Amino acid sequence: MAAETNQKVEFDGALGERLAAAISWPQGKTRAFALFAHCFSCSKDFVASRRLSNALTEHGFAVLRFDFTGLGRSGGDFSDTNFSTNVQDLIAAASWLEENYDAPSLLVGHSLGGAAVFAAAPEIPSIKAVASIGAPSNSVHVLQQFTCSIEDIEANGEGEVDLGGRPFKIKKQFLDDVRSFDLGAQIAKFRGAKLILHSPVDNVVGIDNAERIFKSAKHSKSFISLDDADHLLTKLEHASYAAEVIAAWAERYIPMEKSDTKNEGHVLAAESGEGKFHLNVDASGHPLTIDEPLAVGGSDRGPTPYDLLAAALGGCTTLTLRMYADRKKWPVNHIETRVEHKKHHAEDCEACGEGREGRVDVFTRFIHIEGELDKEQRHRMLEIADKCPVHLTLEKSSVIKTLLGQ
Structure with a gap:
């Protein structure tokens, strides 16, 4: 595998905050641009995020990954965000790519990021294909990760939750947003190619979520089992396999541009x-x-x-x-x-x-x-x-x- 070549960039997110991002460039000609959305408690620099992006570059994709508002190195207050603002951050990232390089053709999301790319896809006209890894079938699933009482947030208007060992403040508006968001309708609305990857032993987001996403999606759609992978793809071989499958699958829907200079000497x-x-x-x-x-x-x-x-x-x-x-x-x-x-x-x-x-x-x-x-x-x-x-x-x-x- 070639060495990863990263370029640090920034752009304005949905709430006007500066979002930290990185573009992983392929060594050769760029086939197309892809956007990667990380899991709820992760960041753009999470090991699976880097591995997936780097492997996609081996197939000619330039991959933009970024920290959602209030996470990682991005600006903003996490408590002011919700699932809808994450989706809007993705749309803002796509607009920035189009203005500065080229509009993205591929969306890839991990865990709740997988739900976010399905929600954003119908709103980004350039997207031809979407791939999700271990994605929940509805945004409400994220509430199951909260270690505090949902009733306390309802009663007090906010509360502190533990996500991946880090404390985050959650406001009631977050709960209202995830409960009202109709992810199934967005999945059905997107008519491009869809690939759903999920592990049957995922103990964070159960395999039944993949079944519900698959049923909601219109053709063309495909499912790939990640066998014994854990939810966060902590083993290199699992992240690499997922990326190789996504890249090979996406090549069918996003082919490399044909050349008009076929004869020798041109x-x-x-x-x-x-x-x-x-x-x-x-x-x-x-x-x-x-x-x-x-x-x-x-x-x-x-x-x-x-x-x-x-x-x-x-x-x-x-x-x-x-x-x-x-x-x-x-x-x-x-x-x-x-x-x-x-x-x-x-x-x-x-x-x-x-x-x-x-x-x-x-x-x-x-x-x-x-x-x-x-x-x-x-x-x-x-x-x-x-x-x-x-x-x-x-x-x-x-x-x-x-x-x-x-």
Whole structure:
């Protein structure tokens, strides 16, 4: 699994407070944006939240996860929130994504966050698919997690509850909101694709909740059992499995954009909007990325242009040698070419030749060949390396024409 690449961001929530968020970016081209909603007593930095988001990036999804108002690092007072404001926070997050990057296509929610994404989905036009993990079939279920007396909150207007070992103040308006919210109607209202994941041994939100959600949902809908997973997906393999299933399922409803540059020799490099220097590249129908190192203001999520140029030289060298060895029927088992690129002053570079001035680019190849070749054969392979097409192109002068597109 590739290393997780996170970008910290903030946006205004439903109550006007600044909400702390993070975008997990894929290493390559972004398929689409997804929104992740954490469980009631969790945060965006909860271990399952990070694992699920990171695994989704492996399938090309950029994932925005955030702390709901009054939770985690977000501003606001939790006692002023309720289930409806959580839903509105999700809608605000979707609007922020659309304004700054692109509208989200996928919603993923864990526990009460799963109920929230089902409630928010009909209100976000760009959403094509929703996945829930261990979600309750109604928002009233959260009241079962309160360790204080509901009657005390009713009588006094507020009360302190324990959620995940932390104290929170709950007001009566919270109780009124969850009791009046019709989650089943929202589930039925959303006509996009739905995936319900639930563990049959979940002792926090019973499996019967998944059954009720499934019955409320219209097609297309699917159910996946998480077998022996606990409610919080505390084991890495359970969180990873859930994310892999969601990502594979979502690809059917959110396919990668098709390329219009299928023929060899056609390359499109365009700003992605996902970083100062991050580019999406279509190389004859093959997606790539270009970026710059963190030290110069990039996000280091792809090779630099010169890295790609060195890769072209190394790749062409290896392919040329392989074709020559096969044609000669020489016993070559493996070939690899390492390329180093540096800029040198012409007067300090013995290999640069005469007539060169200023700084010149020097590409140094280190070729490793495994096989039973004698000294003469190896010397011949070294000569053939200089005949690789990219080598010849770099040595000769090229003609570059530049036109303004329409």
